[in-house]
Amino acid sequence: MTHLTRCFLTPAPNRLTSSPQRLHAAVAAAFPPADTTTSPGHRVLWRLDETHHPHRHTLLIVSPSPPDLTHVIEQAGHPDTPGWDTRPYTPLLNALRPGARMRFRLTANPTKAAFRRGRRGVRTAAATPGEQIQWLLQRAPGAGFAPSPDHQSALMVTRHQILDFPRGPAGQPKKNVHLHAVTYEGHLQVTDPDGLRHTLTHGLGRAKGYGCGLLTLAPDPPAPHPPQG
Structure with missing residues:
Protein backbone atom coordinates (compact mmCIF):
# COMPACT_ATOMS: atom_id res chain seq x y z
CA MET A 1 0.00 0.00 0.00
CA LEU A 92 -4.86 6.39 -8.20
CA LEU A 93 -1.78 4.39 -9.15
CA ASN A 94 -3.91 1.42 -10.21
CA ALA A 95 -6.22 3.66 -12.26
CA LEU A 96 -3.48 4.85 -14.64
CA ARG A 97 -4.17 3.84 -18.24
CA PRO A 98 -2.29 4.39 -21.53
CA GLY A 99 -3.35 7.61 -23.19
CA ALA A 100 -4.73 9.24 -20.03
CA ARG A 101 -3.93 12.95 -19.86
CA MET A 102 -3.26 14.69 -16.56
CA ARG A 103 -1.77 17.82 -15.06
CA PHE A 104 1.50 17.35 -13.21
CA ARG A 105 3.95 19.06 -10.90
CA LEU A 106 7.52 17.96 -10.26
CA THR A 107 10.39 19.47 -8.32
CA ALA A 108 13.64 17.91 -9.47
CA ASN A 109 17.40 18.38 -9.45
CA PRO A 110 18.29 18.34 -13.18
CA THR A 111 21.96 17.73 -13.91
CA LYS A 112 24.19 17.20 -16.91
CA ALA A 113 27.53 15.47 -17.43
CA ALA A 114 30.50 17.79 -17.75
CA PHE A 115 33.18 16.69 -20.22
CA ARG A 116 36.82 17.39 -19.53
CA ARG A 117 39.48 16.68 -22.14
CA GLY A 118 37.06 14.47 -24.05
CA ARG A 119 36.08 12.43 -21.00
CA ARG A 120 32.90 12.45 -18.98
CA GLY A 121 33.54 14.19 -15.67
CA VAL A 122 31.47 15.21 -12.68
CA ARG A 123 27.80 16.06 -13.01
CA THR A 124 26.88 19.74 -12.89
CA ALA A 125 23.57 21.57 -12.64
CA ALA A 126 21.38 22.09 -15.69
CA ALA A 127 21.23 25.83 -15.06
CA THR A 128 19.39 27.31 -18.06
CA PRO A 129 15.67 26.86 -18.78
CA GLY A 130 16.50 25.11 -22.05
CA GLU A 131 18.78 22.61 -20.33
CA GLN A 132 16.20 22.02 -17.62
CA ILE A 133 13.41 21.35 -20.12
CA GLN A 134 15.68 19.05 -22.13
CA TRP A 135 16.58 17.10 -18.98
CA LEU A 136 12.94 16.24 -18.36
CA LEU A 137 12.16 15.52 -22.02
CA GLN A 138 15.03 13.01 -22.11
CA ARG A 139 13.72 11.18 -19.04
CA ALA A 140 10.00 11.27 -19.80
CA PRO A 141 9.88 8.12 -22.00
CA GLY A 142 11.57 5.99 -19.34
CA ALA A 143 9.41 7.58 -16.66
CA GLY A 144 6.19 6.45 -18.38
CA PHE A 145 4.87 9.69 -19.87
CA ALA A 146 5.12 12.23 -22.67
CA PRO A 147 4.12 15.91 -22.89
CA SER A 148 0.42 16.09 -23.72
CA PRO A 149 -0.20 16.88 -27.41
CA ASP A 150 -3.33 18.85 -26.46
CA HIS A 151 -1.46 21.77 -24.89
CA GLN A 152 1.01 24.22 -26.41
CA SER A 153 2.55 24.76 -22.96
CA ALA A 154 2.62 21.12 -21.91
CA LEU A 155 5.91 21.54 -20.03
CA MET A 156 7.04 24.68 -18.19
CA VAL A 157 9.62 25.62 -15.58
CA THR A 158 7.74 27.62 -12.95
CA ARG A 159 10.41 27.97 -10.26
CA HIS A 160 14.18 27.67 -9.94
CA GLN A 161 15.85 27.70 -6.53
CA ILE A 162 19.51 27.36 -5.61
CA LEU A 163 19.69 25.50 -2.30
CA ASP A 164 22.87 25.96 -0.29
CA PHE A 165 23.05 24.44 3.18
CA PRO A 166 25.44 22.58 5.52
CA ARG A 167 25.17 18.83 6.05
CA GLY A 168 26.83 16.60 8.61
CA PRO A 169 26.52 15.09 12.09
CA ALA A 170 26.15 17.46 15.02
CA GLY A 171 29.46 18.48 16.54
CA GLN A 172 31.46 17.58 13.43
CA PRO A 173 32.69 19.68 10.49
CA LYS A 174 29.91 20.30 8.00
CA LYS A 175 30.03 19.73 4.25
CA ASN A 176 28.21 22.34 2.21
CA VAL A 177 25.52 21.05 -0.17
CA HIS A 178 24.77 23.14 -3.27
CA LEU A 179 22.02 22.07 -5.63
CA HIS A 180 19.45 23.46 -8.07
CA ALA A 181 15.80 22.66 -7.36
CA VAL A 182 13.61 23.19 -10.43
CA THR A 183 9.81 23.02 -10.35
CA TYR A 184 8.07 21.88 -13.53
CA GLU A 185 4.35 22.11 -14.23
CA GLY A 186 2.28 21.16 -17.23
CA HIS A 187 0.25 18.43 -18.87
CA LEU A 188 1.31 14.87 -19.59
CA GLN A 189 0.00 11.80 -21.40
CA VAL A 190 0.50 8.37 -19.87
CA THR A 191 2.54 6.15 -22.21
CA ASP A 192 3.57 3.35 -19.82
CA PRO A 193 1.39 2.97 -16.69
CA ASP A 194 3.84 0.64 -14.94
CA GLY A 195 6.72 2.99 -15.66
CA LEU A 196 4.76 5.98 -14.39
CA ARG A 197 3.73 4.11 -11.22
CA HIS A 198 7.39 3.44 -10.57
CA THR A 199 8.21 7.13 -11.09
CA LEU A 200 5.42 8.24 -8.74
CA THR A 201 6.61 5.96 -5.93
CA HIS A 202 10.39 5.97 -6.47
CA GLY A 203 10.99 9.52 -7.69
CA LEU A 204 12.81 11.06 -10.63
CA GLY A 205 16.37 12.34 -10.62
CA ARG A 206 18.77 13.09 -7.80
CA ALA A 207 18.57 14.78 -4.37
CA LYS A 208 15.41 12.93 -3.33
CA GLY A 209 16.34 13.30 0.33
CA TYR A 210 16.19 17.08 -0.04
CA GLY A 211 12.71 17.51 -1.49
CA CYS A 212 13.41 16.67 -5.14
CA GLY A 213 12.03 13.87 -7.31
CA LEU A 214 8.35 13.80 -6.28
CA LEU A 215 6.00 13.88 -9.28
CA THR A 216 2.30 14.44 -8.51
CA LEU A 217 -0.74 14.28 -10.78
CA ALA A 218 -4.16 15.95 -10.94
CA PRO A 219 -7.12 15.57 -13.32
CA ASP A 220 -6.67 17.45 -16.57
CA PRO A 221 -9.80 19.12 -17.99
CA PRO A 222 -10.16 18.84 -21.78
CA ALA A 223 -8.23 21.46 -23.71
CA PRO A 224 -10.47 24.10 -25.31
CA HIS A 225 -11.14 23.63 -29.02
CA PRO A 226 -10.27 26.50 -31.35
CA PRO A 227 -13.24 28.56 -32.58
CA GLN A 228 -14.82 27.28 -35.78
CA GLY A 229 -15.51 29.36 -38.87
Missing part, protein backbone atom coordinates in the same frame (compact mmCIF):
# COMPACT_ATOMS: atom_id res chain seq x y z
CA THR A 2 1.22 3.50 -0.85
CA HIS A 3 0.04 6.65 0.92
CA LEU A 4 -0.11 10.35 0.00
CA THR A 5 0.05 12.85 2.86
CA ARG A 6 -0.62 16.59 2.80
CA CYS A 7 0.37 18.91 5.63
CA PHE A 8 0.07 22.71 5.67
CA LEU A 9 3.02 24.62 7.15
CA THR A 10 3.66 28.25 7.92
CA PRO A 11 6.18 29.87 5.56
CA ALA A 12 7.45 32.18 8.30
CA PRO A 13 11.20 31.68 8.78
CA ASN A 14 11.89 28.82 11.19
CA ARG A 15 14.57 26.22 11.74
CA LEU A 16 12.56 23.51 10.00
CA THR A 17 11.29 24.97 6.73
CA SER A 18 14.38 27.11 6.12
CA SER A 19 16.68 24.07 5.86
CA PRO A 20 16.25 21.12 3.48
CA GLN A 21 18.59 19.14 5.76
CA ARG A 22 16.39 19.68 8.83
CA LEU A 23 13.17 19.05 6.91
CA HIS A 24 14.69 15.84 5.50
CA ALA A 25 15.47 14.71 9.05
CA ALA A 26 11.98 15.65 10.24
CA VAL A 27 10.32 13.66 7.45
CA ALA A 28 12.55 10.67 8.15
CA ALA A 29 11.63 10.86 11.85
CA ALA A 30 7.94 10.55 10.93
CA PHE A 31 8.45 6.85 10.19
CA PRO A 32 9.75 3.91 12.22
CA PRO A 33 13.26 2.60 11.47
CA ALA A 34 13.44 1.02 8.02
CA ASP A 35 12.33 -2.60 7.91
CA THR A 36 15.07 -4.84 6.51
CA THR A 37 12.46 -6.46 4.27
CA THR A 38 11.52 -3.16 2.61
CA SER A 39 12.73 -2.70 -0.96
CA PRO A 40 15.63 -0.18 -0.95
CA GLY A 41 14.08 1.59 -3.93
CA HIS A 42 10.66 2.06 -2.31
CA ARG A 43 11.63 5.18 -0.44
CA VAL A 44 9.86 8.10 1.16
CA LEU A 45 9.49 11.07 -1.19
CA TRP A 46 8.61 14.61 -0.13
CA ARG A 47 8.19 18.08 -1.58
CA LEU A 48 7.54 21.51 -0.08
CA ASP A 49 5.23 23.54 -2.33
CA GLU A 50 4.41 27.20 -2.29
CA THR A 51 0.66 27.77 -2.67
CA HIS A 52 -1.62 30.56 -3.82
CA HIS A 53 -2.26 31.22 -0.12
CA PRO A 54 0.38 33.84 0.81
CA HIS A 55 0.86 32.52 4.34
CA ARG A 56 0.86 28.76 3.83
CA HIS A 57 3.13 26.12 2.30
CA THR A 58 2.19 22.52 1.58
CA LEU A 59 4.35 19.55 2.55
CA LEU A 60 3.54 16.51 0.38
CA ILE A 61 4.82 13.03 1.24
CA VAL A 62 4.50 9.75 -0.68
CA SER A 63 5.37 6.76 1.50
CA PRO A 64 4.78 3.02 1.95
CA SER A 65 3.26 3.62 5.43
CA PRO A 66 1.40 6.56 7.02
CA PRO A 67 3.64 9.15 8.74
CA ASP A 68 3.30 10.65 12.20
CA LEU A 69 3.91 14.38 11.71
CA THR A 70 3.23 15.51 15.27
CA HIS A 71 6.74 16.93 15.66
CA VAL A 72 6.48 18.76 12.31
CA ILE A 73 3.17 20.37 13.33
CA GLU A 74 4.67 21.43 16.66
CA GLN A 75 7.58 23.18 14.94
CA ALA A 76 6.01 24.66 11.80
CA GLY A 77 2.32 23.77 11.58
CA HIS A 78 -0.10 26.30 10.14
CA PRO A 79 -2.43 27.64 12.87
CA ASP A 80 -5.54 27.61 10.66
CA THR A 81 -5.06 24.02 9.44
CA PRO A 82 -3.77 21.88 12.31
CA GLY A 83 -2.88 18.26 11.68
CA TRP A 84 -2.31 16.46 8.41
CA ASP A 85 -4.27 14.38 5.92
CA THR A 86 -3.12 10.93 4.76
CA ARG A 87 -5.00 9.02 2.07
CA PRO A 88 -4.40 5.77 0.16
CA TYR A 89 -2.47 6.49 -3.03
CA THR A 90 -2.73 3.00 -4.50
CA PRO A 91 -6.21 3.52 -6.09
